[in-house]
Amino acid sequence: MEVSDVPSPAEDAEPRAVSVSILKGGVGKSTISVNLADRLAARGHDVLFIDLDPNGHASYGLGYESAYKGDLSIGDILLNGDDVTFGDVIYPTDFGFDVLPSSGSLEMVESKLKNVSFGDVRLRQRLVEPLLGDEYEYIVIDSPAYRGKLSDNGLVATQNMILPLTPERESLAGFKRTMERQIQPIREQIGLNILAITPNRLGSRIDQRTMDRKLVEDLNRNFPEHVPEYARITPEEFEKIDDGEIVPLPKPGIRNRSAVSEAFSEGKPLGQYAPENDQVECFDELARIVEVGGTNHD
Numbered sequence: 001m002e003v004s005d006v007p008s009p010a011e012d013a014e015p016r017a018v019s020v021s022i023l024k025g026g027v028g029k030s031t032i033s034v035n036l037a038d039r040l041a042a043r044g045h046d047v048l049f050i051d052l053d054p055n056g057h058a059s060y061g062l063g064y065e066s067a068y069k070g071d072l073s074i075g076d077i078l079l080n081g082d083d084v085t086f087g088d089v090i091y092p093t094d095f096g097f098d099v100l101p102s103s104g105s106l107e108m109v110e111s112k113l114k115n116v117s118f119g120d121v122r123l124r125q126r127l128v129e130p131l132l133g134d135e136y137e138y139i140v141i142d143s144p145a146y147r148g149k150l151s152d153n154g155l156v157a158t159q160n161m162i163l164p165l166t167p168e169r170e171s172l173a174g175f176k177r178t179m180e181r182q183i184q185p186i187r188e189q190i191g192l193n194i195l196a197i198t199p200n201r202l203g204s205r206i207d208q209r210t211m212d213r214k215l216v217e218d219l220n221r222n223f224p225e226h227v228p229e230y231a232r233i234t235p236e237e238f239e240k241i242d243d244g245e246i247v248p249l250p251k252p253g254i255r256n257r258s259a260v261s262e263a264f265s266e267g268k269p270l271g272q273y274a275p276e277n278d279q280v281e282c283f284d285e286l287a288r289i290v291e292v293g294g295t296n297h298d
């Protein structure tokens with residue numbers, strides 16, 4: 001990467017924590033959260049990535065298999081705060097951000113959290129409040145795909161979320177489910193901001209009646225304020241697209257790219273595996289959205 005290409009932080013950047021979360025599996029939560037952490041770090045910030053999903057996909061992806069199987073883990077912070085230090089469970093990486101891996105014991109931790117007092121605010125009190133704005137400017141959490149004590153802890157701790165959606169039949173149903181079952185109940189207690197709703201794994205034309213077209217059009221019609229610039233297509237632009245007036249056709253992101261999944265299986269963020277890949281700028285845009293707390297358009 002040329003020095004002039006190194007992204008710089010937004011002027012109004014402020015420390016923030018964010019969960020990449022939706023009650024649906026396999027839509028890119030781990031991929032997006034790892035790449036978001038990478039781009040925030042590339043923009044010069046101190047960043048902590050937390051894998052809060054008991055499946056540990058991101059931890060395995062980043063090479064933390066032995067930590068996942070190890071003794072001390074995030075569960076000890078959540079349940080036995082006094083016996084464990086941050087240094088016991090947080091690992092520096094070669095990527096420029098620190099990692100707090102998941103653990104094979106997290107499912108058990110989750111069921112124990114049901115029986116402790118204030119079990120939803122543990123992550124916030126014991127980790128995010130002490131570290132955010134002090135040790136780290138940004139904390140990015142990869143959430144489980146189901147509602148439970150862990151995903152609730154993530155949302156309560158960050159109070160900010162990014163939701164990924166893939167172009168499938170009923171793709172907005174995952175968003176609606178998350179809204180009704182998780183976002184609204186939490187909002188009755190505390191603030192919870194949606195920083196962005198991003199499409200992921202787009203691959204087909206948007207001038208035909210494809211799933212991509214439906215997802216991108218639905219998002220832009222219903223939630224324009226949450227759509228990142230790389231996927232923003234106004235209703236007027238869709239009309240022009242249908243009239244053949246916009247050539248070449250826009251290719252909104254985040255696109256389905258083999259480099260994205262290859263990077264993940266090679267244990268690297270995309271920006272380091274394939275810095276020239278055209279989707280890196282999508283993750284950079286998400287990083288900018290997290291810096292400033294939203295998309296800046298309505």
Ligand SMILES: Nc1ncnc2c1ncn2[C@@H]1O[C@H](COP(=O)(O)OP(=O)(O)OP(=O)(O)O)[C@@H](O)[C@H]1O
Binds near residue numbers: 026053
């Ligand atoms: N933009 C993309 N291009 C290509 N492959 C992708 C892209 N985004 C995600 N994938 C692949 O899709 C699969 C699911 O992605 P990922 O693991 O990030 O989803 P998830 O929501 O975290 O899943 P889970 O709920 O199982 O934890 C992975 O194999 C990943 O490499």
Ligand SMILES: [Mg+2]
Binds near residue numbers: 029031053057058142
């Ligand atoms: Mg995952």
